[in-house]
Amino acid sequence: MIKLTPMLPKYLEQVMTLSIADEQLAYVGTIEEVLVNADDKVHPHLVLADEQVVGIFLIDTIYSDRYDFAPSECLGFRAFLIDIKYQGLGYGKAVIAQLKSYLNHQYQQNDMVYLTVNCKNPVAYQCYLNNGFADLGELFNGGAAGPQHIMLMKIDTE
Numbered sequence: 201m202i203k204l205t206p207m208l209p210k211y212l213e214q215v216m217t218l219s220i221a222d223e224q225l226a227y228v229g230t231i232e233e234v235l236v237n238a239d240d241k242v243h244p245h246l247v248l249a250d251e252q253v254v255g256i257f258l259i260d261t262i263y264s265d266r267y268d269f270a271p272s273e274c275l276g277f278r279a280f281l282i283d284i285k286y287q288g289l290g291y292g293k294a295v296i297a298q299l300k301s302y303l304n305h306q307y308q309q310n311d312m313v314y315l316t317v318n319c320k321n322p323v324a325y326q327c328y329l330n331n332g333f334a335d336l337g338e339l340f341n342g343g344a345a346g347p348q349h350i351m352l353m354k355i356d357t358e
């Protein structure tokens with residue numbers, strides 16, 4: 201149903217059209233704000249449905265430099281969004297269900313992926329919890345939009 205791929209230049213035009221609801225902006229920001237965080241250590245990946253770009257996320261390879269709770273060598277899953285037109289269709293949960301296998305292939309030297317999700321964002325929290333992430337049971341209080349759950353998933357096994 202969906203395919204995950206590292207960002208490629210041919211998709212840039214479609215990527216720039218991705219948007220979310222105004223009330224969701226506090227959780228990830230605009231697509232411009234997402235892309236400005238991408239560099240050689242923070243990699244953009246896309247969610248494709250029949251070659252249509254429906255979402256994006258960042259994989260942060262130096263996550264532990266930013267977050268004290270994260271062990272070195274773990275990856276960070278950041279800035280995940282599904283375009284507003286495609287939300288509620290099952291794409292979000294399909295991404296998380298595929299993430300372990302995808303990251304296992306793309307980042308073979310890493311064994312864990314971490315994320316934070318705002319406590320006021322139950323749709324995203326449930327999407328992670330029901331599809332492979334575990335709640336660490338501690339809150340991260342450094343986010344601009346309020347406390348966040350810390351979640352993790354092992355990726356070194358199929």
Ligand SMILES: CC(C)(COP(=O)(O)OP(=O)(O)OC[C@H]1O[C@@H](n2cnc3c(N)ncnc32)[C@H](O)[C@@H]1OP(=O)(O)O)[C@@H](O)C(=O)NCCC(=O)NCCS
Pocket residue numbers: 220224227228279280281282283286287288289290291292293294316317318321323324326327330
């Ligand atoms: C969070 C997000 C990625 C989920 O993607 P999605 O494609 O809309 O989610 P899905 O359609 O796969 O649904 C996932 C679950 O949430 C539920 N859900 C989806 N939209 C919902 C809504 N508006 N209200 C309540 N529940 C909802 C679905 O029922 C599903 O639960 P289920 O497993 O019981 O069926 C998407 O809503 C999004 O981009 N939100 C804005 C950005 C954001 O908050 N990102 C997360 C940052 S940590």
